[in-house]
Amino acid sequence: MADNGKNGNQFSVIGKRIAMIDSAGKTTGAGKYTDDLAVPGMLIGKILHATLPHARIAKIDTRKAMLLEGVVCVVVGTDAPNKYGILPVGHDETALAVDKVRYVGDNVACVVAVDEQTAENAMELIEVEYEPLPAYFDPEEAMKATSDLIHDHKANNIEKDYHHVFGDPDAGFAEADEIIEGRYIANEVTHAAMEPHSTLAQFDIDSQTGQPTKLTVWSSTQVPYYLQHKLSIVLDMPMAQIRVIKPLVGGGFGGKSEVIPLEIIAAVAARKAKAPVKITYTREEVFWAHRGRPRTIVDLKTGVKRDGRITAVAAKVIQDGGAYCSYGVVTILYSGALLGALYDIPHIKYDGYRVLTNKPACGAMRGHGTVNVRFAFESQLDELAAKIGMDTASIRQKNLLQAPTITVNGLRVQSYGLPECIEKTVARSAWHARKGKLGRGRGLGIACSHYVSGAANSIIRSDMPHSTVNLKLDRDGGVVIYTGASEIGQGSDTMIAQVVAETLGCTLARVKVIAADTDLTPIDIGSYSSRVTFMNGNAGIRAAQDVKGKMVSAAAKRMQCAPEDVIMRDDFVFKRGVVPEGEEHRAHELLRVRETRKIEDGQVLRDQVQMKRRSDETPEYMSFEEAVAVALSEHRALTGTGSYSPPQEARGGKHKGGGVGPSPAYSYSAQVAEVTVDEDTGVVTVQKVWAAHDCGRALNPVSVEGQVIGSVWMGLGQALQEEMVWKDGLLMNPGLLEYRSASVVESPEIECIIVESVDPEGPFGAKEASEGSLAAAIPAVANAIYDAVGIRLREAPFTPERVLAALRAKKGVAKKIDMTEGVDPTAPERFREHGGSLWFKGKGPKRHAQDPSVVKNPAVAGD
């Protein structure tokens, strides 16, 4: 670790603070997001959403809508009834509802018209006759159901349950000196990415038959290749006839990591309209599309010895998954599998239930599957430390893994920076000097977390590469990278440019990245589970090594030396010894002097392909361009390919890691939060967070810092104010003002401490950086609140109401909390009147001006 620090000359591109290579388009406004796109003849699609949470569709009458001038067609469920969903399970969705609707906001019909206003007007003319069914909003109630199931084949509305036992939990608990059991609840949150979902679909129309043929889809997605696959299923077309292009994406956080209804609906609509169709969600629709983190009920039991060693853990987890499977089977699996890879826990029992309810489907969200269980675990560990009178940092240090190791549930851990993470946050926060000594109302809390660097087992096929990268070098000296990886703001384009430049020994300026276009680029299964740097990066290194081998062999012949004596660095290709040993990082500076002299000697050759020297001279060094020309003369073409799949050893046992739990490497985080609690208002203010993250190697420190800070910030949102508020299946706060992610003035200082454990499997040692820190933030705040005012909050977010209730309970004064208190009771009726919108759709931004009482935000309501 800190390899880069110890030997700052090891790399030229890696480890440097580099601006994102796509920043120009984003900062000047020239960059195009999907909704910025237009093609000739493009129409607009608007989706009519269900106004009931659970109902059979008796009839959809679109005749009046069709008569409206400017309406081209109306698409309904029977236009594309093939079911799709997340691979390889959960094929439970259709483009539009076929037989019944399962949540308020479910997709009923799509109007295609010449403009948005016409489409909105037409929506109000569609007549839908529903036969209401009993609806389920609470997962524990839904599990009891025997009739009116949400999906007929899902008994008791259970999407999936897992029952895993590792080691001997009974024996473990018997050994324990202290045991605590408790229920922890984390309420539902969503991604709230800045860019709303948007999709533009266009078919080629056969000029002879007039029929749609090839399909091109531009979509704001994290998973272009999954989208291509799902479109193939729904449209009954070969994948090779479908091209998916990902324009700039303004954030995903998991909300675009699966195929979202509008993506399928736009394509079905374009087929029916025989014209390009674009659909962009309103912000309200983004909330209904959801796929965020489920409300999770964790019944947790942990036993420890008096010295702090954990002896056993048992968890029962119930997730309120909403009306469709989505990533649910993965979420509930991760919740169990990743219980075991942070600390050395000898015995684990896990019972997980993913439950269907009549609400929008939950899916993957930053820290997928781990966040809510980690909140429970790290909270309970604090309670145990208090019980045995141990420092809460020390109890974590007591339970460290001894890496390299295989965990009790079969996960391979090769690099493990958690000890250093704890050490550094403790030191930077002056933990031992300040913990418990800050006075009433101010406290410190610590928590840890971790995350996968992608899933080791592909959820598609075990024998396919997770990432392939192709390279092309032309005589112009340009390096072109073709990667399927999806830049969604996380920096993957910059990452792949860096690892290729470093491997090839060239400057970043000559590297171009062509990304995320299923026609142009080889497969990468998507930007999710923090897999891109690890897998795409490794594929990129291999592709670069492929090309480098060809360049080195040609250069060796030209310079008359052994291939192993050819060094490529900083745009120079030189014989070992031309610059003094250890000075290779200064090759650019040292050779440039001689280069200048040579250019002065010769004529000016502007094509920059060849250095100035007689062609019969045996060079000792060459420019990168010259080395390319030399290699092209020998090999005719300079292309390279590299693929990566995690090795078998990292894939875990089928019944241990459970299919998707294992990863080729795990990141580790430790955080200390400092909070103040106002005991009169119940308002919790985070003063500062020290966040240490073991990312293996920071390929681009500025990018790692951005990801860690962003993750902590998002965790603080879930800790303090973000919560989806429901009333009979109707979301009461589907707007950014009401959902209340923290603004910049509400956000505390977050000090990021990068820890580099240099993973042996990672690209240049790198592993996950962009999700793992999130999970620690919530329990760190909970633990800090306990330190500040002595109350243990077991339900997130820790709103003023919950804090005040806990303070009162401590004093023996109980009061039930109703999060919908203050909400306009007519909201559901108005929603139905307006054909599926709280916000008077299409009538401009009148939300608060017209009716400020629609949502009275519970977090700011007095008691």
Next chain:
Amino acid sequence: MADNGKNGNQFSVIGKRIAMIDSAGKTTGAGKYTDDLAVPGMLIGKILHATLPHARIAKIDTRKAMLLEGVVCVVVGTDAPNKYGILPVGHDETALAVDKVRYVGDNVACVVAVDEQTAENAMELIEVEYEPLPAYFDPEEAMKATSDLIHDHKANNIEKDYHHVFGDPDAGFAEADEIIEGRYIANEVTHAAMEPHSTLAQFDIDSQTGQPTKLTVWSSTQVPYYLQHKLSIVLDMPMAQIRVIKPLVGGGFGGKSEVIPLEIIAAVAARKAKAPVKITYTREEVFWAHRGRPRTIVDLKTGVKRDGRITAVAAKVIQDGGAYCSYGVVTILYSGALLGALYDIPHIKYDGYRVLTNKPACGAMRGHGTVNVRFAFESQLDELAAKIGMDTASIRQKNLLQAPTITVNGLRVQSYGLPECIEKTVARSAWHARKGKLGRGRGLGIACSHYVSGAANSIIRSDMPHSTVNLKLDRDGGVVIYTGASEIGQGSDTMIAQVVAETLGCTLARVKVIAADTDLTPIDIGSYSSRVTFMNGNAGIRAAQDVKGKMVSAAAKRMQCAPEDVIMRDDFVFKRGVVPEGEEHRAHELLRVRETRKIEDGQVLRDQVQMKRRSDETPEYMSFEEAVAVALSEHRALTGTGSYSPPQEARGGKHKGGGVGPSPAYSYSAQVAEVTVDEDTGVVTVQKVWAAHDCGRALNPVSVEGQVIGSVWMGLGQALQEEMVWKDGLLMNPGLLEYRSASVVESPEIECIIVESVDPEGPFGAKEASEGSLAAAIPAVANAIYDAVGIRLREAPFTPERVLAALRAKKGVAKKIDMTEGVDPTAPERFREHGGSLWFKGKGPKRHAQDPSVVKNPAVAGD
């Protein structure tokens, strides 16, 4: 030859009549040409042209123009003074005139403004002070000059002269029984492609420094890689920082086969404006940009034996090249080198002069270098036949090469369909029954021609590939071809899709072509000299073979057979013997039956990757998709690369073929034209042309027919009406109405006869198809006129004036022809008044309405 006919089952894709794969965009209007493009913040550039043919620039005052609202900047020569031109010679152009202007229409300044009207208004405010210099308009006069040279270092205004002697011409003439000497003149013609030139240039602007960095250029070009190179020179930028993208191109014919001033000016303007700039030529500017076929004076001498055998040929060729080199050194070389490869000529003397004059530069045009000399040669051969009393078809048959052979000037001829071409045109036109027997005023004429299939020697570097093709196959079964080749309407995208599909044994539907984008695609040096099918096609086959090898090896393992027993055809991969021998072309039909049965047995699997069978079964055949999946499992990634350069044996001797004359293969054409001549009006009407063309193998017969018919049609234009009319260096007919290419109602039936000689080096035997037929059309018409009315026309085009003059001369009544007769004498003055336009620029289409006398078309003027 006719291999495809003898064995119609040999190929599945090759030889079929296939619609162009890019036809949908072109026929629906969805396709984008350069001028259809727009980017945010785009400005418009308009170029101010010189109004004098030769003058020193004393001063350019742009101050008034700069004050006009909406003007962003004015670019002048000193903004980018680096010289460029055609590789590797002729670096004689600058973006805009630096010291002096050399022709009326030369580029003086460029206004960049928010719209076209503002730019045009601003142009009239630019004050240019000229010091006029003596100007040269006639090449024979220009060659006498000793002062006021057009380019200082070009003595006698001679750009380049060649003096080649092959064999012993003096001895050859001594042997001859009959010798004819004569002067033949072909006047200047231009391409008149439908799409005017257009270029859009955009720099990335560094968000920190505000400076332009990477450059992207969209341009209507035949040569994106040359453009990238020239931009690098002028802008002093590395090529790797420049991306050139070729959108749809609406015809080139050589007029876009070199870098045209607006392409450079747009980039310089975008750099100065720090904003995207688009420039689209008006039709008038297209005529000034020109680069067409030079006026050519051929003094030709041919000797024959009494039996018709040619004993020697001597040619002196003078070309009026205009003010810059352009492709001039190549044109004048081709004119000599290709004299020797059509017939078996034992002795050749060639003296060629490329001369500079103060007119727009000539360049490459369909049939580059061969057309005008062929007109002279085939005319004189007819005269000789008459002299010795021999049939004009027979004299051609008497002088055939005996292929395979090396010609007297070192050109390697491996396939030679000329005998069959002559035979078939003679048969189809009932030549022997009808020649000389059609009555007064109607006649038949025959002529032959030939052309290269690309230049064997690269004009850039001898060691580089002329074409590289990369392939990518993904799990979706799609085949993606990356090619630098430029589709300009000739069908190169369809060609490369065909050869790859045939080689891989897959259907065309799964093949996608990514073309002509210097970032995305590997090098192809351009669409010129009829090189693309031959060179890019060969590279494509090699790339496909590369991938096929990987698929075959994996399929052989899976099917447990030897790799040589794996057959790939029609989207099936099968073991030899699964279908009866000789029935492989029906594999699709035969295996589909069994396939259906298997699908009925199994569950529905929608991802279409794998055929329905148990995974442990050893298959006898697989779908293409399954074979891809099997190969991916073994090889991780399926990519392939292929490159092509002509072999050394095809490159000719340096002093024989002379560098660019040789080609890896030559096409051959024979044509019979039937004409009627109205002796009262002088109007010649072509009734029909029988055109046989040896294209080696017709990869797509419909495409070959289109090219042959188009070539003949263009030749007929040069034969009968197309001519650029000059007055003191001012072009008098710079408009499509005045230039008078034939409309469809003026065009005769052209019967195309495809001859397939199956060239051993060509891709599937193919060679040139799109230029060679042009040259025969002109002499075929001249010879037919002679047959009809007994006059020998030695100056093209054969306008009514020239026909009438010849008819009068035959009767002893001479009259000098003035082609500018009837032209408004005030035109030059008006041109200057309007800042360089005859057409009242920007004031709408008032050309004829306002002033019908501007150009009185000589071809329709009575005598």
